[in-house]
Each structure stands twice: as C-alpha cells, then as structure tokens.
Amino acid sequence: MLRIAVDAMGGDAGAPAVVEGVARLSCRADNIHTLLVGHRDVLHSLLGQYRHDPSRIDVVHAPDFLPMGADPHEVLERRPGASIRVATDLVAAGEAEALVSAGPTGGTVLAATARIGRLPGIRRAALAAVYPTEKTHGPRGDPFALILDVGATLGATADDLVGFAVMGSAYARIISGNPSPKVALLSNGAEANKGTPAIVAAHARLREHPFIDFSGNIEGIDIVRGTADVVVCDGFLGNVVLKMLEGVAEVLSGLMREAFDERLLWRVGLSLVGHDIRQIKAMTDWKQYGGAPLLGLERVVIKAHGRSNPRAFANAVRVAARAVEGGLTEQIRLGLIESARTEPQLRPS
C-alpha cells in the first residue's frame, strides 16, 4: 500500500475538487492510501457527499492553511498549523511516501524543501511541467514532453542544468515508461558552443553522462515540434516558454470556440473531423491532465494545478504513486552520483 499525503486546502477550486478526486480514486485504486490533510470538519463534511472507500482514506487535521496570494514564507515562519506544513511533516516523518499539493506553488516549494530536504548535490529543487507536442514520446506514444525548470528560479549554473537533466530523465523513464528519453538543452542554436556559459558547460558534461540519452541543444522551434522528450533550461526561460505555450493554447481555444459558436457549416465539418479537433482540444486543455513534479527532494512531491478538476486531481495522486513505485528518488540519487563522478574528468586542466 502506497501512502500519499494530500494537502486538500488552498487550491483555487478549494477543497471540494480535491476531496471528490480522492474519494473517486479510493473506489478504484486498491494500492493507494490517502492521508487527506486539512480542517477535519471541512473534510469530513465533504467526504460525506462523495462515494468513497473509507478504509483507503485517513483525514489528518490541520487547523490552518496558506491562502493563495499570501507570502509563502509565512508557511515556515508563522503558520505551523497550515495544511501544507502538516502534510510535508507527514512525509518528512515517513508516515507518507509522497506529497501532492494543490496549494500555492511558493508555499509548497518552501515547505517541502525545508521539511523534506534536498537530495545530495541538489542546490535547488526544480519544478517540471508537461506540455503537448506534435510528436509523441516513448513506446506508449505519450503526447506530452517534459520541460524543467519552470520554477522561475533565476541563474541556473551548469551543475543545476546537469541536475535538471538527470531528474527530468528519471521522471520521464518512470512516468512515461520511456526507457531512454531524449534529453536536450534549450539554446539559441544547435552547435555545442551556442548559449550562455552555463549551457555550454552543461552541454560538454551531458555529452559524457552515462545515465542520459543526450541529444544536444535544441532551439525554440523544436519545443513545439517535440523533438526532445525532456527539455532542460533555466527557470526564467522555462517560465517564459511555458506561459507562451499557455498563450498559444488560449488563442487556439478562442478560435475554435468562435468557429463552433458562430458557423453552422463549419460546425458540421468539425464534427466529421472529430479526431483532429479532439487533438487540438487535448492540446489546449492539457493543464488538466496532471501535476507538476517538484524534483530534487528526498521524497516525491507533485504540485497539482490550483484549478484542477477532480479527475485531474485523482490523476496527480496516481502519478505520485507511480513515481514512488518506480523508485524515482533512488533513480535521481544514482544519476546525481554519476554526474558528480563525470565532472572532474571533463573539467579543462
């Protein structure tokens, strides 16, 4: 039985979507036991509304929660009873093997880093995101590629970038079932000497890394094509890229909606080419489909999107369970040891 701590408070859709997702999951996934963290009165009342298997859910009381928009540092300094603190402490104490949070990103990152701790060799945890691409990925035909860091951490060093590559590769192996994900550095040219000094140095080290199928630098155009399974970049760049992809999805959805609403004949046409439209729709709605892993910590942490619906939330818990089962943390730890070993040989003398 895998024990997953879930911070049920603080998402944009509030506790109801989280509880409904966990309730549904409890009726289906017999290998997952959820520790649902939040105010006990709220959670018990919500659980009463949804069919669930009570033997697979425990409610853990947290008297407080970090609201959206609050200073994330409050979670460490002034809110010991906040649900995200209680949930991370359950994981830190070994009472749960993974954390899933729909609360604010800043608070989740701070609490998880401070209470669960970073893996040796990791200076900063990285937030990864999946996004839809034209090509599929791995033997199962996963329509999503992974990009990290998107955590808005500025100024990644070569060490950080190599760490991101190790972590993203391990995650894609386990979650996408892709035995050898192609990892690429995002730069302004394919040549090994293109990019910032950190990118150039990371390129040289990744080329020699025994754990990583490194396909070199890619450019902006390749992000959309989906040439790589795992795209590695600085958190600043990742943030801009991810938000651009959201903007493209927004504009496409708008165009499709307009076409649907206003023009009968196009509507008829569209219904006949349902497959293509579903593909575009999947591309524009992808944020529903999963959580963003926070990588580089001693335990599995998944940040679910604040506006997730119940199904997406249940999916984020499943992903956390799969990451634990697949040994994500151990895979990353081994990859990082390998990174540290290869470094000195490659340093110019």
Add this chain to the structure above:
Amino acid sequence: MLRIAVDAMGGDAGAPAVVEGVARLSCRADNIHTLLVGHRDVLHSLLGQYRHDPSRIDVVHAPDFLPMGADPHEVLERRPGASIRVATDLVAAGEAEALVSAGPTGGTVLAATARIGRLPGIRRAALAAVYPTEKTHGPRGDPFALILDVGATLGATADDLVGFAVMGSAYARIISGNPSPKVALLSNGAEANKGTPAIVAAHARLREHPFIDFSGNIEGIDIVRGTADVVVCDGFLGNVVLKMLEGVAEVLSGLMREAFDERLLWRVGLSLVGHDIRQIKAMTDWKQYGGAPLLGLERVVIKAHGRSNPRAFANAVRVAARAVEGGLTEQIRLGLIESARTEPQLRPS
C-alpha cells in the same frame, strides 16, 4: 528621392527574387531610387527579364559575395569585393541613405556595424522582428508586434535593454504609425522586482523615461495575446521566443494543410469561413511580410528574410524608405540622449 542600397546577392532564393522585387517597385514607387549591388553581368541579365523603370535603378558592381554558411568575419577580413561590403560602403559614404540585405545575417551585422557605425550610447546593434498577435496594434490596426533583440546576442545589460526599448519604440512609431507604442519588458512575472538584475534595473529606468510609454513587465502568455506593441528582451531569450513562434506557425500550417488535403467536407466548411482561415494563414506566413530592422546604427539597415519572395523584398525596400523619411535614426538618437540623462537620477545613492 530616397536612395536605398540593396545587396542583391546571397539570399536563399538568390538574386532573381531581389531583382524582380526591385524591378516591380521601380514601376510604382516614384520616391525610391535603388542602388542594386551585385555582379553587374548577373544583375543586368536579370533586369532584362523584368519590366522596370531604369531611371530609378542603378547597378553597382561587386565582384564577389558572401555565401550562406560562410564565416561572417570573412566579409571584413578577406572579401573587400563582397556585395554586402560594397553596399554598406555606399551607405557609409552617404551615397545611399539606407541598406537592405537579403544575405546572411551575421555578415550583414558585421559589415554594417563596422562600416556604418553605431549610434552614441549603443554598445551593440539589435535585430528586431515582427510577429503576428491576437490583438492589433496602433490606430491603423497593425496585426504585428515588434520584439527585440532577436539577434542572439547574449547577456544584455540594463543599458542595452533601455536602448532596445528606445529603438523599438521609435521604429513602431514610424513604421506602424502608432504615435505611442506600448513597450514592455519580457520577464517571469509582472511585478517590478521580477526577472534578472538587468531586467529589474531596466524596469526602474524605463518607468521614468519621457520618450517611452512603458507598460511594465509582461509574461510569456502576453507575447501571444499581443498585450504590448514592443517586447524588449535579451537576444538569447528573443531568439528562443521567435523560433517558438515559428514552430507554432509550422504546426498550425501542417494541421491546416492536412485538413485541406484530406477531407472534402472540412474543405467546403473552410472555404465558407475564408476569413478565419486567411487570418490563420497570415499568422503562419508572416515571415514573408517584411524585413527585420537592425537598429542602433548611424543609418537605416533592414535585413530581409533570405527566403523572401519578390513582393516581400519590395516591401522591405519600402520599409527602409519609410524609416528614412520618418527620421528613424534621429528619433533613436534623441531617445538615447534622454536615456543617458535619466540614468544618474535613478541610480540608488
């Protein structure tokens, strides 16, 4: 009469597209005199094939040209007879007021910077690009926004970013006829403290700049929406952003083409909603529509896309003429003086 030097050699489509564009333009634009630079035999032979007004075109002989893929430094060191060298020298000597080049970007930038020279206060010239957005820009409803630098120059300082803002704003005023273009810094959050130290410092200075309608930081999502008329960023980031937009255009074209080729009913539907499709097509074909200005030099320089068709090439020459008429260089010079003046007041004491 505006005299525009045109490097006719070295584009991907070769001299024919350039000469055809210039020939067509000569029959229509009575205020433009083109100095067509390249091998005289090639150019005279091509001119013989197209209707043109010989009183508005001079052929200037250049025995050599810089081929695509050659080391751009050759243009300065070993190829004094290269067409781009001869064309820039005409501009430097005052025999032409602007340069239009369809040759390799690197060679154009090097030759123009070395022979024409930078404006006072400009450390490096910036390459700007237009791209299509959801919203239109300015009173004429221009469908394109401007982004700079996209020249793959790494490590922009706050000074560089302020200079890009001044140059982009002046270009948008003159070319889009937008009297007060909204200028924004691309960052990982809207708040003034978001981004790299260079972005944060540039933000503080732009807020006080009397020549610039500064609307603060924008995020990736706003690039696609078209919130700003001029987007300012480091050349590395601009390169990734522009190539992502090209990737999106490529994927959209692919989807549209597939729909057109394979499915009759959708085809019928599409022909009835021609307007929307033309809009998508314009968005995916936008690279045809103009040139990319190289800003920050003592004269107007437009880099036309290497794969431009004759119409796009004629358009690039028109844009160069409009920039000269509008006093682009003088506008930038005045804006830069203002930047230098505001700086000391804003420096923390």
